[in-house]
Amino acid sequence: MQQQPWWRGAVIYQIYPRSFMDANNDGIGDIAGIIQKLPYIKSLGVDAIWISPFFKSPMKDFGYDISDYRDVDPMFGNMADFDELMTHAKSMDVKVIIDQVLSHTSDQHPWFTESRESRDNPKADWYVWADAKEDGSPPNNWLSIFGGVAWQWEPRRQQYYLHNFLTEQPDLNFHNPEVREHVLDNVEYWLKKGVDGFRLDAINFCFHDKELRDNPAKPPEKRQGRGFSEDNPYAFQYHYFNNTQPENVGFMEDIRALMDKYPSVVTLGEISSEDSLLTMSQYTKGDKRLHMAYSFELLTEDSSPQYIRQTIEELEANLSDGWPCWAIGNHDVQRVATRWNKVDKSTANPAQVKMFNAMLASLRGSICSYQGEELGLVEAEIAFEQLQDPYGITFWPNFKGRDGCRTPMPWESDAKQGGFSEGDDTWLPVVEPHKAHAVAVQEADANSPLAHYRTFMHWRKTQPVIMYGDIEFLDAPEDVLLVVRSYEGQSVLAAFNFSDKPQQVHLSANMTLSALDGHGFEATDINGQELTLEGFQAAFFDCKVK
Numbered sequence: 001m002q003q004q005p006w007w008r009g010a011v012i013y014q015i016y017p018r019s020f021m022d023a024n025n026d027g028i029g030d031i032a033g034i035i036q037k038l039p040y041i042k043s044l045g046v047d048a049i050w051i052s053p054f055f056k057s058p059m060k061d062f063g064y065d066i067s068d069y070r071d072v073d074p075m076f077g078n079m080a081d082f083d084e085l086m087t088h089a090k091s092m093d094v095k096v097i098i099d100q101v102l103s104h105t106s107d108q109h110p111w112f113t114e115s116r117e118s119r120d121n122p123k124a125d126w127y128v129w130a131d132a133k134e135d136g137s138p139p140n141n142w143l144s145i146f147g148g149v150a151w152q153w154e155p156r157r158q159q160y161y162l163h164n165f166l167t168e169q170p171d172l173n174f175h176n177p178e179v180r181e182h183v184l185d186n187v188e189y190w191l192k193k194g195v196d197g198f199r200l201d202a203i204n205f206c207f208h209d210k211e212l213r214d215n216p217a218k219p220p221e222k223r224q225g226r227g228f229s230e231d232n233p234y235a236f237q238y239h240y241f242n243n244t245q246p247e248n249v250g251f252m253e254d255i256r257a258l259m260d261k262y263p264s265v266v267t268l269g270e271i272s273s274e275d276s277l278l279t280m281s282q283y284t285k286g287d288k289r290l291h292m293a294y295s296f297e298l299l300t301e302d303s304s305p306q307y308i309r310q311t312i313e314e315l316e317a318n319l320s321d322g323w324p325c326w327a328i329g330n331h332d333v334q335r336v337a338t339r340w341n342k343v344d345k346s347t348a349n350p351a352q353v354k355m356f357n358a359m360l361a362s363l364r365g366s367i368c369s370y371q372g373e374e375l376g377l378v379e380a381e382i383a384f385e386q387l388q389d390p391y392g393i394t395f396w397p398n399f400k401g402r403d404g405c406r407t408p409m410p411w412e413s414d415a416k417q418g419g420f421s422e423g424d425d426t427w428l429p430v431v432e433p434h435k436a437h438a439v440a441v442q443e444a445d446a447n448s449p450l451a452h453y454r455t456f457m458h459w460r461k462t463q464p465v466i467m468y469g470d471i472e473f474l475d476a477p478e479d480v481l482l483v484v485r486s487y488e489g490q491s492v493l494a495a496f497n498f499s500d501k502p503q504q505v506h507l508s509a510n511m512t513l514s515a516l517d518g519h520g521f522e523a524t525d526i527n528g529q530e531l532t533l534e535g536f537q538a539a540f541f542d543c544k545v546k
Helices: 029-038 038-043 079-091 110-115 176-190 247-259 274-281 306-320 350-360 392-393 439-443 449-460 466-469
Strands: 009-014 048-051 066-070 097-099 151-154 159-162 198-202 267-269 292-295 322-329 365-372 470-474 480-489 490-497 503-506 510-514 526-527 531-534 538-545
Touching: 029 038, 038 079, 066 079, 066 176, 066 267, 079 097, 079 449, 079 526, 110 176, 151 538, 176 247, 247 267, 247 274, 274 306, 306 322, 306 470, 322 538, 350 490, 350 538, 365 480, 439 449, 466 480, 466 490, 480 503, 490 531
Parallel strands: 009 048, 009 365, 048 097, 097 198, 198 267, 267 292, 292 322, 322 365
Antiparallel strands: 151 159, 470 480, 480 490, 490 538, 503 531, 510 538, 526 531
16 A cells, blocks of 8 residues: 555544643643543544634634734643644654734734834834725625725724625735735744644635725525625625636745645645535645645535535535545534424434444545544533623624534533533533533443444544545435445545435446445445335445456
């Protein structure tokens, strides 16, 4: 078997540090809590952790508004804690990927504090500033993802500044080479500390159109959001000019040139553009751009096998030599056990949860698995007065924001705060329905989603064909996904039943199958070329074509 980079086919476990484990009992998760739970993470059979931002921040967007890229926010601990985390993770052979939020900073970052003071200071051109129109209105029609116009008036400069996200998240001007240089210096700071890679937040938002041209209107029938609510006016435009500019490709190459100085590190770009699959292929093309990218294409409501097949085939057709990464859940979208549950959204179906996790891990590429997906956690119901997310507060009640997928991890069903914290309060509530699915409960049940997750991920490591192989889809009944993975002369057929009813699948006469075991799913009934899949069942076969 040819040697592969560690990140190819890797399972990356995403940690939202506020909600993972609270070691100092202040109601907010921290780095010490992650260290405490590293043995649990290792037991899952994952290869790496991706930690959402823990840098100094006013926390207007919960760490995605950074005021100091080179220090740990006291909420999460200190740099000594991070160094200890790196030491423990490396001793367990768990790679550490950290978030980098490059397109914008906090409005409390020293760069912006200086830039906003005047039009002629040394950092005057470090952010995107523009004059008002003659009537005082913003320079163009660009909108913020979080609602309203994407421009904020600054009286000190008598100009507007651009913010694609919150008002408190001003966009850096990447057309300025000094900005690019200093941004990359901040990235290298963490490379020197030994991190194994970066998840690059909203990486296609770095550059804007220099001419500040208006975005064209999008017709109502095409206002389907990818990672944002469809009743958000942001969906009313084609975002051709406020992100995903041609110059950004060159910056991807600058990032890669820096990475190549540090062997074995990886970049994973988050893409949200008008054609995210095409952008993914462009940003990962060849060996001079990002190593991997992922988008919101499988983070939507549509969980049909037809949609999944169409999405992956479209990416594969454009990808050439790039490497994909897939996710079905993260800290920005409704939990998959609710979002893709077509039977009862109020409670997880264990069989469905197992099938979803196995399906994701059977796609070509690397995968991101969000904390709690191994437990099958459903979306938490949060009352309006408990909301923390400004996105949800703005768009309530049509869109409830992201708090429902960010509530604390339940570790023990009968412990205070579900074992997440000994404090009297937590930043978001530990909801009662989650306690029944706590880690300790599931570890006592050999048939739990957690037990199955561990079994499947460890089995996957023994299957190079699934970790590295090519992918092909076969025609199947409406509720069935048939995937063939092929690598170095071996082929595996993976079959997934997306319905709660048994499905009959007729296979090609030139195909000979022999069942694989060890993956945690019950044996599947196959009679000649007829395959029977029980509700939400997955099956795996060694596949030979005559």
